[in-house]
Amino acid sequence: INVAHPEFFQAADKMMTEVPLADWKTYLRWQLVTAAADALSSKFETENFNFFGKTLQGRKEQYPVWRRCVAATDGALGEALGQVYVARAFTPDSKARMQTMINNLIAAFRERVQTRDWMSDATRKEALAKLAAFQQKIGYPDKWIDYTALDMSRDSYVQNALRAGAFAVRRDLDKIGKPLDRQEWGMTPPTVNAYNNWLQNEIVFPAGILQAPFFNAEADDAINYGAIGAVIGHEITHGFDDQGAKFDLQGNLKNWWTEVDLKNFEARSDCVVKQFDAFEAEPGLNLKGKLVSGESIADLGGLQVAYQAYLKSLEGKPRPAAIDNFTPEQRFFLGWAQVWSAKYTPEAARRQTTDDTHPLSRFRVNGPLSNMPEFASAFQCKVGDPMVRAEKERCQVW
Numbered sequence: 001i002n003v004a005h006p007e008f009f010q011a012a013d014k015m016m017t018e019v020p021l022a023d024w025k026t027y028l029r030w031q032l033v034t035a036a037a038d039a040l041s042s043k044f045e046t047e048n049f050n051f052f053g054k055t056l057q058g059r060k061e062q063y064p065v066w067r068r069c070v071a072a073t074d075g076a077l078g079e080a081l082g083q084v085y086v087a088r089a090f091t092p093d094s095k096a097r098m099q100t101m102i103n104n105l106i107a108a109f110r111e112r113v114q115t116r117d118w119m120s121d122a123t124r125k126e127a128l129a130k131l132a133a134f135q136q137k138i139g140y141p142d143k144w145i146d147y148t149a150l151d152m153s154r155d156s157y158v159q160n161a162l163r164a165g166a167f168a169v170r171r172d173l174d175k176i177g178k179p180l181d182r183q184e185w186g187m188t189p190p191t192v193n194a195y196n197n198w199l200q201n202e203i204v205f206p207a208g209i210l211q212a213p214f215f216n217a218e219a220d221d222a223i224n225y226g227a228i229g230a231v232i233g234h235e236i237t238h239g240f241d242d243q244g245a246k247f248d249l250q251g252n253l254k255n256w257w258t259e260v261d262l263k264n265f266e267a268r269s270d271c272v273v274k275q276f277d278a279f280e281a282e283p284g285l286n287l288k289g290k291l292v293s294g295e296s297i298a299d300l301g302g303l304q305v306a307y308q309a310y311l312k313s314l315e316g317k318p319r320p321a322a323i324d325n326f327t328p329e330q331r332f333f334l335g336w337a338q339v340w341s342a343k344y345t346p347e348a349a350r351r352q353t354t355d356d357t358h359p360l361s362r363f364r365v366n367g368p369l370s371n372m373p374e375f376a377s378a379f380q381c382k383v384g385d386p387m388v389r390a391e392k393e394r395c396q397v398w
């Protein structure tokens, strides 16, 4: 038995006897109702939204029904929906372009590992071996989940939802005692996101992220390197962020660092922690540097490696012209900024700052870019300008 969070179970075990039985009954009843609320009649759904949507997120209204239905279908039958999605929205050309960018980004990251002066050759060798062992998944799984054992009917929506939940639990339990299935995906194809799974040393890009503003077939390379390119760099860097760096090339939790190199790496990670601790999200509420350090190390590394890969892709070619008066270098950074343009309610900003490992969008842009002299020179900023940190205050991990 592998218990990931023993403290939780110790505390819960104590509460089993200390909390009155009547309270447990109320709590468990509430858990059941809230979990099923979105599939129940509108009174339940509205009450659930009033708390999770309005109170916690400051949202004014529900998403339209069609959007909630698509999200529920993605949650329950993601790889069935995914087959329809990729047939309509994902082309072999998208996959090929993505593959080329991933190769270029990995090559650029390799160069950075080879040239970091704070790392010994012993650790460097391990880092390069880990990078070379990265598995890549693009678009959709080679083998789809078989849903034939899941009954769906037109009689009752909530029963369908409950059966889908039970199906997912049974699927997980069936894995016990069997060899790891490395073909499995942790996100569905329509998902607009990507991930690095340390336990399998893999980077995964669902088809859904290959659309604007992340990837725009109509835009030039500068924009796309700044957007999806930096996202690819972000996922690569996750394998070498403050947590990812603890896993080896096979996905084992195993230290491959020399003691001195690990100290250097931690000092560099701490620089990022301190910078983000200093950002104020909402009046009186600062970001938590430690909470967002992995994402912020990945953003910084991702942008630096994507910028390097973009410049390399231009070698031997004529310099791209300005578009709308923006230079190629400026367009790279605009690509990143467009990915994260967002507007938050104060409630949503507070919630994300309190419990999400991702910093608020504006800090995902201004944070890393203020550490990049490449950004300052692209926009002719000087030391002392708000988006420029003096050299000794800049962070650089990778």
Ligand SMILES: [Zn+2]
Binding pocket: 234, 238, 295, 298
């Ligand atoms: Zn991330």
